Amino acid sequence: MANNPIRYSFGGDEHLFAEIDQSMSLKAFFHGLTLTRALEACQLPGVLDICLANASFQVRFNPDVLAPQTLLDTLQALEADSEGDTTLATRIIEVPVLYNDPWTHETLMRFRDRHQAPEGSDLDYAAQINGYADKDDFIAAHSGTPWFVSMVGFVAGLPFMYQMVEHDKQLQVPKYLRPRTDTPALSLGHGGCFGCIYSVRGAGGYQLFGITPMPIYDPTQHLPYLQSEMVFFKAGDIVQFRAIDHQTYDDISEQVKKGMFSPRIREVTFVLADFVADPQGYPQLLKRGLYDHQCD
Structure with a gap:
């Protein structure tokens, strides 16, 4: 290759x-x-x-x-x-996400005058232009396959992510016509073919799909998984989103406040040639490794 x-x-x-x-x-x-x-x-x-x-x-x-x-x-x-050289020793990380949450929904509805489709939500728009029947089908596609962290930047700790699917299955959603002046911290965003997690509150132009209770940038470093580095993600990390309900979001948020939360993380070896040979099955094998270690 x-x-x-x-x-x-x-x-x-x-x-x-x-x-x-x-x-x-x-x-x-x-x-x-x-x-x-x-x-x-x-x-x-x-x-x-x-x-x-x-x-x-x-x-x-x-x-x-x-x-x-x-x-x-x-x-x-x-x-x-x-x-x-197409082998990468890395880690796969489970990130819990409350899709269609009230906080990002309130924010995106405040800025409909800057959006391509002001009559609906960002999830509605993303589902429509990607050919899905509704936002639930789109969420299933978004959370169904792992994502690579391809770079970290824009603001401190913000990961840009690229989904591990064939080119014709990439989720494509344009950015807002004009950026918002507000985006909640830990919002799940998407622009072009890239996903992201907004590490801090601020301006932004990506479509908003949900929010995670899992901090990814913490200068105080009080959480166990952020004690060695205040920026959690590194290029090469693999992210698996897990859709959660509001109660689970609240439970994890409480664990975060108490300094007791740690994400599920497993060490894996990613082989590009294996992905190219089986672009549908190989990511699912990596995904299963989060739970049963069968990721060889």
């Missing part, structure tokens, strides 16, 4: 940009993740930041410590060594 050559370009004196592909795909994401992890492992003096995106990445470096050509040569050598 050979990769296309990466296009490198320098931005000013301190940045090297790498364009892996012109569009997002699991193959492009894998290539970028492999290279950025390999570069991080090199521990080159002068590398300040490595920022992975959906089909590209950027490296910020100190040119007084690390010569630009040395950085470029290193990346090109790593690129040559990474050909055919």
